[in-house]
Amino acid sequence: MAHVVPADPQAAVTLKKKAQPSRSWALLDSTGETTFLDVDKYAIMHRVNIHARDFRILDPLLSYPSTILGRERAIVLNLEHIKAIITSEEVLLRDPSDEYVVPVVQELQRRLPPVNAIHQGQDYKGGQNDVEAGDEGESPFEFRALEVALESICSFLAARTLELETAAYPALDALASQISSRNLDRVRKLKSAMTRLTARVQKVRDELEQLLDDDDDMADLYLSRKLAGASPVSGSGAANWYPASPTIGSKISRASRASIATIRGDENDVEELEMLLEAYFMQIDGTLNKLTTLREYIDDTEDYINIQLDNHRNQLIQLELLLSSGTVCLSLYSLVTAIFGMNIPYTWNDDHGYMFKWVILVSGIVSAILFILIMSYARLKDLVGS
Structure with a gap:
């Protein structure tokens, strides 16, 4: 109760x-x-x-x-x-x-x-x-x-x-x-x-x-x-x-x-x-x-x-551009070396072993020149914008 x-x-x-x-x-x-x-x-x-x-x-x-x-x-x-x-x-x-x-x-x-x-x-x-x-x-x-x-x-x-x-x-x-x-x-x-x-x-x-x-x-x-x-x-x-x-x-x-x-x-x-x-x-x-x-x-x-x-952000963008440009150039160099490095017989490659070395050297030089041109263009645009 x-x-x-x-x-x-x-x-x-x-x-x-x-x-x-x-x-x-x-x-x-x-x-x-x-x-x-x-x-x-x-x-x-x-x-x-x-x-x-x-x-x-x-x-x-x-x-x-x-x-x-x-x-x-x-x-x-x-x-x-x-x-x-x-x-x-x-x-x-x-x-x-x-x-x-x-x-x-x-x-x-x-x-x-x-x-x-x-x-x-x-x-x-x-x-x-x-x-x-x-x-x-x-x-x-x-x-x-x-x-x-x-x-x-x-x-x-x-x-x-x-x-x-x-x-x-x-x-x-x-x-x-x-x-x-x-x-x-x-x-x-x-x-x-x-x-x-x-x-x-x-x-x-x-x-x-x-x-x-x-x-x-x-x-x-x-x-x-x-x-x-x-x-x-x-x-x-x-x-x-x-x-x-x-x-x-x-x-x-x-x-x-x-x-x-x-x-x-x-x-x-x-x-x-x-x-x-x-x-x-x-x-x-x-x-x-x-x-x-x-x-x-x-x-x-x-x-x-x-x-x-904004300044730090611009620095990061520049760093990203640098890395992206380097990646593109290395990708081109890697593409050339991969093509010529495949184990495929070519008639024009007989008795011409030095050809692979020259192709690798020329592709590396072209990739470096391309990287320099990209960075110079980015630098020039930055100076013009400022």
Whole structure:
């Protein structure tokens, strides 16, 4: 009789947790304070007021190109490993424990605090850092957060490009000096890595270029401007799942003042954001140019290798021609000797034994002359062709 074994509830819960994607988020406010959250996507969507189709862009299980979307109250950012939602008051960063995301969190903590917080007691080493922080304090919160994300992704891709260049150029030189299976396989892997990296850099560059070409899309990224033009109730409408900061009113007023001072009262002025995007567009374009130069170097190496292979192939063809010509001449000589060497009585061969020797000698000389003529003709055609 069969027995039914009851399922282990704890094991089922464990499997369910493993099957679910990571829902860890880092929440950074305008003072740089960080709070780590473990919430589902509906809570995030309710707080930042975005649609599900926009949130799917941040899903690590789905493959979406690099995207910067401006919505009514948030900026949805998907740049390689940086998946974030930026509002006028806070930044929500996905998977903050990832090794590539940890430096981004640290940089946000350093650069998000406003100017007055720096003067009240934050210690930044060196006068250059103070000037940098002061410049950032003059920009709206969302631009400072966006700048950190763009700087991080551009630096990340530039570092990957430098690593690829460091490995590719010596491998290509080694392949040019010695064509071997090991060098060919090494260059093949590096070329595949370069193709993938070029596609990633191209996606980021295309997204920045698309933003720079559309002033309306850039205007959508001015969250503080929208907040300044909205009523206090609608501007601070947040979800109740997370306690609101008691200083939210001061944050809104500070963001409004910064936005008004920055945009100078012109709602269609996107000069500040345009300069910000242009700076990182030039940086990512420089990275793409390095990859293009590397691709051209690979193509040149391939052309050089093909020339070498063609040269070896021509040498083999010449050797084959030499052997074929020698074989034909020897065949003619062997044919003559075989005919006169047969044991058949000939009336004209009586008392003329010297005739066989002369025929053999003359056939050998004719075969040698024929071989020389064939090789001279081949040499002459080779010189005329070159």
